[in-house]
Amino acid sequence: MFKYLPHTKEDIEAMLKTIGVDSIEALYQDVPKSLKHHDLSLPSSHSELELYEHFQALANDIDVLKPVIGMGAYDHYTPSIIRHIIERQEFLTSYTPYQPEISQGTLQYIFEFQSMISQLTGMEIANASLYDGATATAEAMFMICAIRKKQRILVSNTINPNIISVLKTYAHYKGITIDLLDHHEGVSSLEALKAHFTDEHAGLIVQSPNVFGLIEDYAGFKDVLEEKQGLFVINQDPSTLAHLKTPSAWGADVAVGEAQSLGLPLQFGGPYIGYLASKKAYVRKMPGRICGMTKDSEGKRAFVLTFQAREQHIRRDKANSNICSNQSLLALFVTIYLATMGKKGLYEAAQLSMDAAYTLHDRLLELPIFEPVFSGQPFFKEFTLKSTLPVNMVQEALEAHGYLGPYDLHEMGLGDGSWVSFAMTEKRTEEDVETIIKALEALV
Amino acid sequence: MFKYLPHTKEDIEAMLKTIGVDSIEALYQDVPKSLKHHDLSLPSSHSELELYEHFQALANDIDVLKPVIGMGAYDHYTPSIIRHIIERQEFLTSYTPYQPEISQGTLQYIFEFQSMISQLTGMEIANASLYDGATATAEAMFMICAIRKKQRILVSNTINPNIISVLKTYAHYKGITIDLLDHHEGVSSLEALKAHFTDEHAGLIVQSPNVFGLIEDYAGFKDVLEEKQGLFVINQDPSTLAHLKTPSAWGADVAVGEAQSLGLPLQFGGPYIGYLASKKAYVRKMPGRICGMTKDSEGKRAFVLTFQAREQHIRRDKANSNICSNQSLLALFVTIYLATMGKKGLYEAAQLSMDAAYTLHDRLLELPIFEPVFSGQPFFKEFTLKSTLPVNMVQEALEAHGYLGPYDLHEMGLGDGSWVSFAMTEKRTEEDVETIIKALEALV
Amino acid sequence: MSYYDTLIFDLSTHARKGYTLPKRTFKRQALPTHLLREDCPGLPEVSEVEVVRHYTNVSMKNFGIETGMYPLGSCTMKYNPKINQDLANLPSFSALHPYQPTRTVQGMLKLLDDLQSYLSEISGLARYTLNSYAGAHGELIGLMIMKRYFESRGEHHRVNIIVPDAAHGTNPASAVVAGFKVIEVPSEKDGSVSVEVLKGVVDENLAGIMLTNPNTLGMFEKDILNVAELIHDHGGLLYYDGANLNPILGKVRPGDMGFDIMHINLHKTFSTPHGGGGPGSGPVGVAEHLVPFLPKPLIKKVDNTYHIERDNETTLGQISHFYGNVGVAMKAYTYILSNGKEHLPEVAKFAVLNANYVKESLKDLFELPVEGVCKHEFVFNGLKDKSTGVTTLDVAKRLLDFGVHPPTIYFPLLYKEALMIEPVETESKQTLDRFIEVMRVIAKEAKETPEVVKGAPHNTIVKRLDEALAARQPVVKYTDIPK
Amino acid sequence: MSYYDTLIFDLSTHARKGYTLPKRTFKRQALPTHLLREDCPGLPEVSEVEVVRHYTNVSMKNFGIETGMYPLGSCTMKYNPKINQDLANLPSFSALHPYQPTRTVQGMLKLLDDLQSYLSEISGLARYTLNSYAGAHGELIGLMIMKRYFESRGEHHRVNIIVPDAAHGTNPASAVVAGFKVIEVPSEKDGSVSVEVLKGVVDENLAGIMLTNPNTLGMFEKDILNVAELIHDHGGLLYYDGANLNPILGKVRPGDMGFDIMHINLHKTFSTPHGGGGPGSGPVGVAEHLVPFLPKPLIKKVDNTYHIERDNETTLGQISHFYGNVGVAMKAYTYILSNGKEHLPEVAKFAVLNANYVKESLKDLFELPVEGVCKHEFVFNGLKDKSTGVTTLDVAKRLLDFGVHPPTIYFPLLYKEALMIEPVETESKQTLDRFIEVMRVIAKEAKETPEVVKGAPHNTIVKRLDEALAARQPVVKYTDIPK
Numbered sequence A, B: 001m002f003k004y005l006p007h008t009k010e011d012i013e014a015m016l017k018t019i020g021v022d023s024i025e026a027l028y029q030d031v032p033k034s035l036k037h038h039d040l041s042l043p044s045s046h047s048e049l050e051l052y053e054h055f056q057a058l059a060n061d062i063d064v065l066k067p068v069i070g071m072g073a074y075d076h077y078t079p080s081i082i083r084h085i086i087e088r089q090e091f092l093t094s095y096t097p098y099q100p101e102i103s104q105g106t107l108q109y110i111f112e113f114q115s116m117i118s119q120l121t122g123m124e125i126a127n128a129s130l131y132d133g134a135t136a137t138a139e140a141m142f143m144i145c146a147i148r149k150k151q152r153i154l155v156s157n158t159i160n161p162n163i164i165s166v167l168k169t170y171a172h173y174k175g176i177t178i179d180l181l182d183h184h185e186g187v188s189s190l191e192a193l194k195a196h197f198t199d200e201h202a203g204l205i206v207q208s209p210n211v212f213g214l215i216e217d218y219a220g221f222k223d224v225l226e227e228k229q230g231l232f233v234i235n236q237d238p239s240t241l242a243h244l245k246t247p248s249a250w251g252a253d254v255a256v257g258e259a260q261s262l263g264l265p266l267q268f269g270g271p272y273i274g275y276l277a278s279k280k281a282y283v284r285k286m287p288g289r290i291c292g293m294t295k296d297s298e299g300k301r302a303f304v305l306t307f308q309a310r311e312q313h314i315r316r317d318k319a320n321s322n323i324c325s326n327q328s329l330l331a332l333f334v335t336i337y338l339a340t341m342g343k344k345g346l347y348e349a350a351q352l353s354m355d356a357a358y359t360l361h362d363r364l365l366e367l368p369i370f371e372p373v374f375s376g377q378p379f380f381k382e383f384t385l386k387s388t389l390p391v392n393m394v395q396e397a398l399e400a401h402g403y404l405g406p407y408d409l410h411e412m413g414l415g416d417g418s419w420v421s422f423a424m425t426e427k428r429t430e431e432d433v434e435t436i437i438k439a440l441e442a443l444v
Numbered sequence C, D: 001m002s003y004y005d006t007l008i009f010d011l012s013t014h015a016r017k018g019y020t021l022p023k024r025t026f027k028r029q030a031l032p033t034h035l036l037r038e039d040c041p042g043l044p045e046v047s048e049v050e051v052v053r054h055y056t057n058v059s060m061k062n063f064g065i066e067t068g069m070y071p072l073g074s075c076t077m078k079y080n081p082k083i084n085q086d087l088a089n090l091p092s093f094s095a096l097h098p099y100q101p102t103r104t105v106q107g108m109l110k111l112l113d114d115l116q117s118y119l120s121e122i123s124g125l126a127r128y129t130l131n132s133y134a135g136a137h138g139e140l141i142g143l144m145i146m147k148r149y150f151e152s153r154g155e156h157h158r159v160n161i162i163v164p165d166a167a168h169g170t171n172p173a174s175a176v177v178a179g180f181k182v183i184e185v186p187s188e189k190d191g192s193v194s195v196e197v198l199k200g201v202v203d204e205n206l207a208g209i210m211l212t213n214p215n216t217l218g219m220f221e222k223d224i225l226n227v228a229e230l231i232h233d234h235g236g237l238l239y240y241d242g243a244n245l246n247p248i249l250g251k252v253r254p255g256d257m258g259f260d261i262m263h264i265n266l267h268k269t270f271s272t273p274h275g276g277g278g279p280g281s282g283p284v285g286v287a288e289h290l291v292p293f294l295p296k297p298l299i300k301k302v303d304n305t306y307h308i309e310r311d312n313e314t315t316l317g318q319i320s321h322f323y324g325n326v327g328v329a330m331k332a333y334t335y336i337l338s339n340g341k342e343h344l345p346e347v348a349k350f351a352v353l354n355a356n357y358v359k360e361s362l363k364d365l366f367e368l369p370v371e372g373v374c375k376h377e378f379v380f381n382g383l384k385d386k387s388t389g390v391t392t393l394d395v396a397k398r399l400l401d402f403g404v405h406p407p408t409i410y411f412p413l414l415y416k417e418a419l420m421i422e423p424v425e426t427e428s429k430q431t432l433d434r435f436i437e438v439m440r441v442i443a444k445e446a447k448e449t450p451e452v453v454k455g456a457p458h459n460t461i462v463k464r465l466d467e468a469l470a471a472r473q474p475v476v477k478y479t480d481i482p483k
């Protein structure tokens, strides 16, 4: 007997009798003998106490560092209530709302999630979430290619290289060609766009704040694209959207991004959550689930998945996306986060992050170790500097004080080996800044 | 604006208008001016992040040690599911089930708790919990004094001195006299009982396993008591009751005890939970709440608090107990614990504790440091030895390896300064035993 | 969905298991058979999913603060912040054995000592013990302190405790359990005690008086300073029942009013959850001259180090096995730090604002026995229109149909149809407006379709219960259930 | 109780707050205005209790596994152990930034690498990546591996992927998204693929086939070795959709059946919760010769140290920002260790026992298209008695009234009235018996009072929904709602 398996000897006997066989083995009679496998070479069953002991042993081989980097994963604050709510079994253990009558809980929060993402991005319609920001960007690429029936796109090279890497993979197998748009002083350049965007391109994909942490300025971009019927995809960190001009205001056709910055735990890279929002006109090309409002037979308002035969009836071989399970629980997480923070809290958290980042930035530049890399565009909470000392020396100095950073941009093929990236959030304190500066001063 | 206070300026204005006053201050107009207090000298409001930082700082001043002692608080294993269930807001945030129609959840688990305590103790009726094992014993004392209308009781001096101390306090103010019964070789003695129990005594209170960890043998006790119409109260650790003869089988009229050993976290001493069970005949003298089964107006089975006008209508100046709030959530905890462990798991956990304790006991006696104190009765999971080394030397040797123990019984006035107590639970491993022995070997 | 009417025992099946335990190699010990039980305790045998599913379904039969408004008078059912829970569960604190050397638990002791100080500051009393498990336990300890005090002065004859008839039942009960004699005095119409009435009962046997202020009707006892003077002049002490502390946080302090002893219900004012009826925590505070009598053990700071004083000459004795409900105290501590000095006084103000708002919005339909500003709660004497035959019980049961937890009913005993409403500060105006609307609808129904109200509840999973049957044919455990 | 029909936006009130943030002394930074948004995002402004109460009430409109039985075919809705959650939430793991130096996260990497090995052992494939976020993502990656493999061999013409018509919709969709051409083949009556049919479509353009075994009808594909031989002989690869792995754990291994690539749905077979539709995790495993093509980054053990290989020559590329849903992987890891080698095979056996028991207990009333032992699930083609006009949709909706989550309906497409039942191993005989009883009651109702079934659900908080309306008049966000 095992705690997850309620079958007693008597149960088994009675059930076998009903079935009309005399052993469970007989239920595998259709499996060719040659295939039958014996004895899994796996660890033995662990009791809960042994599991705790085991995880303690693993944890002993882990040093948790305080990040002063981001690169797509930000150490923001999580309001305490969220875990309590998302762990309610009604949310946690249910599946896709196939039976809307008993899934109004899930459907309602998806509706609220869509509404909030629309508010943040300014877009008309958002979906119920995608795997992560990188795959969401790939889905956006598929989407605009399908809308424009073109197989070529332009991608700014200020996008985080991991996202570009994912785009390249998705594009390659689908037969889409990616052209890269060069940056000017660390941001996507209007001049370069004018020079390189052609009729062949379905559209342009950019990111803001970009891989260098810089806020991009898309003034004029939309005009250039419209001339060639190019669609405009903006990937943006949603935690910046209480401050920054929205994708919609820049003229985006599709807004995508990674919403981990909305309080999700770092969790070594996942689960995170991608979002995708667009103009209503493109709804039938949107990947993923969409929830809509309707009425029940008695006229009560209620919610359903709408617009597409997804799931088991997914458009099969006419599909433009294959996503089925998404990151629903994280959509709930983000929804509660945004409800808790509200418009003011989202602004404040971002402002505190920015204030901490600018402070650190300015203090670092006072040291003889760092120099600016770009001039021009301001950054948000993440910034890039040039280090005159070997990067690993700087990293080790901080690690000795329990900090993770700075990130060596060369690991992503950016810069000349001296470029480093820092990021701050509202969790980092004045004391953190002092400790970091002191640790680095010791190097000079 | 503060997150727990939803009042906006507009709300306040509208509400004041309805009330017909022009400031909230006006609602305190009836408070004498001389009394009004200004400015609490308290810490400033802490955000959640600051609270975490603050608790981290406090935690830095704490060393969690692995206990190899008990003395009323045992480090047993807690099944993972319990916290998840008891933190459901329906259980956690509700109050006493005054409105049974919307409190069937609480009432049902109380009924189950009562049923389980009855099963463990063999008694006919159990209440819905009391504050802790010590106060439960005091309530039992009041109960038997009220039943027998006598103001004197006999208490075995093998009971944990803290419990005796609480008994003495409660007795003193209520005008009850306590006589102590001497032990023989560490257990309550039938001979002494015969010699000391008189007509004046309402009854006898004993504990098993007792403060020395010894299992008491009450053969013959009931006969002696009955002869003088004395009532019999047994305080017993419920975690031993899958193995040991029940209070009911020894002839107890009231069974009480501390149920912390049923998986409750140590939590520096509380919240724990006292239980009290008795013969049905004494129900109207029982302290605390009792839940009973009944029917609703449509004949459905349902539960209510029964038997007594407690709570706001508590028997006021005719009361024999004043308890109102009890340890309800812990009753739920214990109920889930006992449901999860079941009869077999409860037995197994106790057996593992006992096995570990006997192993440690025997290994310790192999060292030249320890000697036996008592001969005769077996112990359960806790045992007493004589240390030939200064006790603090032994304690420090274990603390250096992260262990808490042994307990110096002299701190409770027991023994000659050399008596020490160890306890083991199913959480202690073979490795723990080895480490402890090695640490002590280093002393010789 | 269908009504869940299964007991955990109904699910039990021989040999099913819900637990896992480690395999150990220790030698298996056998005890002498004469010490062993012969039968097996009839505990359920169920799988883990059965346990979880069972108690989840059982929980769904309950109404909590997060389900909806819970204006249960005298109980202060405010929102219970999750952060309280998270911090109390931190392993550095929750895994501590109560006998760890104080050297190893300075952080824990500092927290508890600071909490004691904060409570002193809030209440104006010199020193607190956290050893008391709940409000009623606090009352008992407070009264023991009184007795110990008089004993120390050789005034053994002082056995009278004055308790107003409006007081909570635990007040007289605690007095009796502490070995006092209860002198019940009638309350005025507004729930207050009259100095004149008190003058008639204070004599040389006076030990003290138990009061709460605001009083049980939610009214501030304006005469409190005169009462205090009278009692003190007669050598008595004043006990403050802290159940009503919420509306005066940072506004008035019981210590300043002349109270010598009080308890605080951390589970009420300081938002630790009520847990279905506990665990609570009822710290007891005393004025300077009573500090020596506090129960043992006592957490103390001496020269920046924290100690646990396990005994002293003057203590009233021990009243708990260890140091009270420490886990609960941690939650109250968190709540105080969360609010801080800035917001604690607002808690009081908004609690009072809410109560007065609801009172004024309903007093045209419900009978308000006492006019004037109330504090955090107030009492209606049922519907104004008594001709309908609709009782307070009916109103309460009808509220269930609207998803609102009813107020406290038939307490205090001063008014026959008492309906005691405490809206608490964490409720928004919108929520109060909905409550007011529902109450008005019920008042209207009482006139127009009284049978609907009298037959309530209609939408709950069970209907009105036969409480008499439960006492007449007691079924108090599974094996009592007739097969 | 009353129906909760409030949106979080309905609760929003200007200037209300639900958060706290620290006060910092950093200089406040201002950005150039041309980069700033001019409006304010219309996010709700609510207090903490409003958020908590709102989502608690919203949750109550959902049915979870702990509410009751959830026999949703193809989804393996087994019990989700709490210990999985507790361990994944441990701060040592959950607070890790993905770019911590590998030196500092050896414990985390060991866990992930061990999980990869366990999955290999369970499935008989050489190596796994955990980077894939869900089943469909796994399919996509698997197909990319195929493509990369053929590219590496210069066989660019191999673009045909065979998919049986009974397959899950994601199978053909993934193939298309990976740039393949889908060749749909008809399934046999028992859901199997016939070697004869396959022979007709395998040619030099063959890339591979996507199958699941047991197949979509829950039947074991007895011919699987012949199918594998045929495909391999024609230079193709076999992809295994791991959604149906549960019934063969420790019994048969896809690798041994001849599959070259597969994904595993950790959220199904390995009990990490489904979370209302995600996060899942769909690790992809490959046979030895395909290992070089696995996506990057890849966790690897070299000489007892764990590394993250961020790039290599042969990889298919990157398909996720970091290393997949690590938090989900931790739960699956816990589940494997909990069960251990002793109980994992039992999981399979009891899943199969349960399915056959339900099938045999209902086949007199429901139309069973395929006789014989099934594995973990089976499909009825609606009620046997078709004369009543009661459809599978009606039966499903009527189940709601009994507190049972309906099976999967209208999938697979093979049968018009498909009703796909997967009882899972964590359900006890008692629970199955109740399900069987309810199904039999519904069958009886279909005969005697068909209107009751056709009008179902009757007891749910909302009744049948107008799905057409949602698509006709799209309201997909709060501001779309007509005022």
Ligand SMILES: Cc1ncc(COP(=O)(O)O)c(C=O)c1O
Pocket: B323, B324, B325, C074, C075, C134, C135, C136, C137, C168, C170, C171, C212, C241, C243, C244, C265, C280, C281, C282
């Ligand atoms: C006025 C008053 N006094 C005392 C108490 C008793 O407090 P507790 O239930 O914490 O023992 C209560 C609780 O209901 C109360 O309302």
Ligand SMILES: Cc1ncc(COP(=O)(O)O)c(C=O)c1O
Pocket: A323, A324, A325, D074, D075, D134, D135, D136, D137, D168, D170, D171, D212, D241, D243, D244, D265, D280, D281, D282
């Ligand atoms: C047979 C089958 N294949 C593939 C999938 C897709 O898996 P996921 O939802 O994890 O993407 C599912 C899930 O419903 C399935 O049942």
